[in-house]
Amino acid sequence: MALIEIKDLHARVGEREILKGIDLTVNAGEVHAIMGPNGSGKSTLAQVLAGRELYQVTGGEVVYNGKDLLAMAPEDRAREGIFLAFQYPVEIPGVSNMYFLKAALNTVRKHQGLPELDAMDFLNLVREKMKLMDMEQTLLNRAVNTGFSGGEKKRNEIFQMAVLEPRLAILDETDSGLDIDALRIVAGGVNALRSPERSMIVVTHYQRLLNYIVPDFVHVLSEGRIVKSGGKELALQLEESGYAGFGIEDEEEAVGKR
Amino acid sequence: MSSSPNTLENLATQEYKWGFVTDIEADAIPRGLSEDVVRLISAKKNEPDWLLDWRLKAYRHWLTMKEPTWANIHYPAIDYQDIIYYSSPKAKKDGPKSLNEVDPELLKTYDKLGIPLREQEMLAGVAVDAVFDSVSVATTFKEKLKAMGIIFGSFSEAVQEHPDLVRKYLGSVVPSSDNFFAALNSAVFSDGSFCYVPKGVRCPMELSTYFRINAKDTGQFERTLIVADEGAYVSYLEGCTAPMRDTNQLHAAVVELVALDNAQIKYSTVQNWYPGDKEGKGGIYNFVTKRGACRGVNSKISWTQVETGSAITWKYPSCLLMGENSVGEFYSVAVTNNYQQADTGTKMIHIGKNTTSTIVSKGISAGHGQNTYRGGVKILKSATGARNYSQCDSMLMGDQCGAHTFPYLQVKNTSSQVEHEASTSKIGEDQIFYLRQRGISTEDAVSMIVHGFCKEVFKELPMEFAVEAQKLLGISLEGSVG
Numbered sequence: 001m002a003l004i005e006i007k008d009l010h011a012r013v014g015e016r017e018i019l020k021g022i023d024l025t026v027n028a029g030e031v032h033a034i035m036g037p038n039g040s041g042k043s044t045l046a047q048v049l050a051g052r053e054l055y056q057v058t059g060g061e062v063v064y065n066g067k068d069l070l071a072m073a074p075e076d077r078a079r080e081g082i083f084l085a086f087q088y089p090v091e092i093p094g095v096s097n098m099y100f101l102k103a104a105l106n107t108v109r110k111h112q113g114l115p116e117l118d119a120m121d122f123l124n125l126v127r128e129k130m131k132l133m134d135m136e137q138t139l140l141n142r143a144v145n146t147g148f149s150g151g152e153k154k155r156n157e158i159f160q161m162a163v164l165e166p167r168l169a170i171l172d173e174t175d176s177g178l179d180i181d182a183l184r185i186v187a188g189g190v191n192a193l194r195s196p197e198r199s200m201i202v203v204t205h206y207q208r209l210l211n212y213i214v215p216d217f218v219h220v221l222s223e224g225r226i227v228k229s230g231g232k233e234l235a236l237q238l239e240e241s242g243y244a245g246f247g248i249e250d251e252e253e254a255v256g257k258r
Numbered sequence: 259m260s261s262s263p264n265t266l267e268n269l270a271t272q273e274y275k276w277g278f279v280t281d282i283e284a285d286a287i288p289r290g291l292s293e294d295v296v297r298l299i300s301a302k303k304n305e306p307d308w309l310l311d312w313r314l315k316a317y318r319h320w321l322t323m324k325e326p327t328w329a330n331i332h333y334p335a336i337d338y339q340d341i342i343y344y345s346s347p348k349a350k351k352d353g354p355k356s357l358n359e360v361d362p363e364l365l366k367t368y369d370k371l372g373i374p375l376r377e378q379e380m381l382a383g384v385a386v387d388a389v390f391d392s393v394s395v396a397t398t399f400k401e402k403l404k405a406m407g408i409i410f411g412s413f414s415e416a417v418q419e420h421p422d423l424v425r426k427y428l429g430s431v432v433p434s435s436d437n438f439f440a441a442l443n444s445a446v447f448s449d450g451s452f453c454y455v456p457k458g459v460r461c462p463m464e465l466s467t468y469f470r471i472n473a474k475d476t477g478q479f480e481r482t483l484i485v486a487d488e489g490a491y492v493s494y495l496e497g498c499t500a501p502m503r504d505t506n507q508l509h510a511a512v513v514e515l516v517a518l519d520n521a522q523i524k525y526s527t528v529q530n531w532y533p534g535d536k537e538g539k540g541g542i543y544n545f546v547t548k549r550g551a552c553r554g555v556n557s558k559i560s561w562t563q564v565e566t567g568s569a570i571t572w573k574y575p576s577c578l579l580m581g582e583n584s585v586g587e588f589y590s591v592a593v594t595n596n597y598q599q600a601d602t603g604t605k606m607i608h609i610g611k612n613t614t615s616t617i618v619s620k621g622i623s624a625g626h627g628q629n630t631y632r633g634g635v636k637i638l639k640s641a642t643g644a645r646n647y648s649q650c651d652s653m654l655m656g657d658q659c660g661a662h663t664f665p666y667l668q669v670k671n672t673s674s675q676v677e678h679e680a681s682t683s684k685i686g687e688d689q690i691f692y693l694r695q696r697g698i699s700t701e702d703a704v705s706m707i708v709h710g711f712c713k714e715v716f717k718e719l720p721m722e723f724a725v726e727a728q729k730l731l732g733i734s735l736e737g738s739v740g
Contacts, residue, residue, distance in 0.1 A: 052691055074694040074695055075699050075700070079692065080695045090692045091690070092692070093711065094713040095710035103706070105695050107697040107698055111697070
């Protein structure tokens with residue numbers, strides 16, 4: 001069953017049109033990789049699905065779990081189970097990671113009609129999930145992402161995902177800035193969260209991540225359109241021939257990313 | 259930045275909750291200021307001659323002074339002859355002897371403000387002195403404190419019952435000629451709180467004064483004097499509100515603190531005077547002189563302030579670090595929204611050896627608010643080994659507001675150490691989006707970010723008031739992100 005159906009999605013930032021008609025259907029339990037050069041619109045797609053108001057949707061529709069996704073506020077999308085692992089997680093000084101995550105989890109639980117967790121239950125849950133990500137507990141008491149290394153930030157994203165247990169996880173260049181050990185840990189965390197009920201959209205520039213998070217489908221994005229779709233072997237093809245082999249220009253300048 | 263327009267509209271129409279007026283008969287004197295008015299106030303309070311003389315000297319000096327213009331605030335000229343300098347709720351008899359005799363209207367007012375004066379309903383562990391317009395109307399837990407030798411009550415009462423103590427310390431930290439507003443206050447101050455904690459006594463509860471301006475066109479000029487004798491400790495909290503009126507009202511207070519050897523005073527303020535409306539009409543002009551003297555060795559004075567109210571705030575709680583190893587601290591959160599203006603900060607004057615001071619200032623500007631930090635750190639030649647650490651952070655919400663920082667540092671010896679850090683940040687659309695993406699609403703996201711920003715200051719407030727201050731901050735900033 002389709003969890004999310006994206007039809008002819010157009011979006012712009014300012015005067016610049018970035019998404020020029022995206023069609024994509026993701027069924028429950030599937031992992032789709034979106035690959036493409038810098039400036040192709042990968043990150044924009046991730047942000048638009050999460051509801052970033054910086055981007056203006058100019059056409060098309062997105063049906064998520066039977067609902068009109070584009071009509072929903074970002075927090076409502078999150079409460080309905082959409083999670084975005086940010087490419088650049090922001091720092092929020094003075095707000096403890098634990099306090100923030102507990103507030104987030106309880107808002108989501110409340111929305112789902114579940115009882116809110118008290119401090120003890122929350123701590124138990126969190127301890128279990130931290131093991132998964134090989135994280136130190138001190139990270140919980142620190143301010144959200146503040147002073148975290150690049151790797152710690154990315155790990156913290158997947159850790160939050162593990163706690164919030166979304167139905168649709170969107171991973172935006174989760175591999176960027178990670179060394180191989182950190183990449184293994186992060187990918188391990190993601191794989192542990194794969195389930196028949198949970199779908200994932202994995203946005204990446206490089207094939208490397210897909211050695212660890214093996215996708216069911218791969219889509220190649222260029223200039224705001226999906227130009228090729230296939231199975232996991234498509235990523236390997238891409239790795240061999242490069243984007244140029246597909247007749248795609250790889251601009252080094254990041255355009256349209258946040 | 260945006261959220262659904264409905265929520266923002268709802269938030270923007272939230273009003274100042276403390277803006278009601280109590281309908282109570284007042285004994286007020288005619289408007290205007292003259293020597294006769296000063297004499298009249300003194301006579302109403304049945305003051306000794308030395309105090310009248312002190313007031314008159316201040317008044318005569320005030321006449322020679324000019325209103326200061328160096329602060330980064332703008333307001334129409336204040337007509338000092340158009341202000342009523344004394345107003346008190348009419349007492350049934352000579353004045354309330356106990357809470358049972360306090361006018362029920364007044365008790366209701368404080369109930370409405372969330373400050374119950376009946377002791378059985380009080381927050382455990384907080385003694386309150388309530389000042390309504392020009393006079394102190396009630397003091398709670400007085401007897402209990404008295405048993406420990408602690409004097410806590412209205413200033414007027416202290417003048418009658420402990421004239422020697424008052425005379426010894428009054429004006430000893432803030433001289434009557436100190437500045438324009440302090441001189442004005444010295445001439446016409448009507449009441450306030452007085453506190454004396456004797457040698458070696460640790461005051462077991464928070465002491466608190468709650469100031470309320472009620473009458474129209476009335477200035478409030480209260481004076482607070484707190485003395486902690488050798489080895490004593492006291493924690494003191496001041497709160498304030500006023501009705502919503504479309505004219506500006508003047509509040510010019512003076513607070514003096516004296517800490518002797520090994521004594522410690524913690525003074526916390528949650529200032530919530532009426533800030534004016536969305537267009538900047540009305541509101542309190544808050545011109546306040548607060549200063550503490552660490553006279554004794556190892557003495558310590560900490561100022562913590564959360565300034566959310568007033569149309570104009572002009573206020574620099576300061577420390578004179580005279581005793582060897584004495585410590586001065588200043589923790590401040592100042593919020594300006596709509597058309598509020600704040601010029602606030604501190605002065606740390608290091609005189610004694612090995613004195614240390616810490617300054618943490620957090621300014622938040624929203625709407626058209628203008629927020630200025632002004633701080634002076636002066637290390638005299640005698641203050642060898644002195645140390646200061648200052649941190650001034652500003653947060654901007656929206657693009658119509660302003661944040662300004664004016665730190666002045668003056669170091670006269672080579673063995674001292676001074677550190678200054680400053681930052682300005684904009685409450686980021688990306689921060690808000692990050693939190694919303696995790697399911698948190700815009701309002702909760704803003705409040706979370708702002709509280710995170712102020713955390714270092716809030717943790718200095720006594721527990722009950724930290725919660726209150728957080729709520730207040732939320733209300734002050736409601737509707738400011740859109």
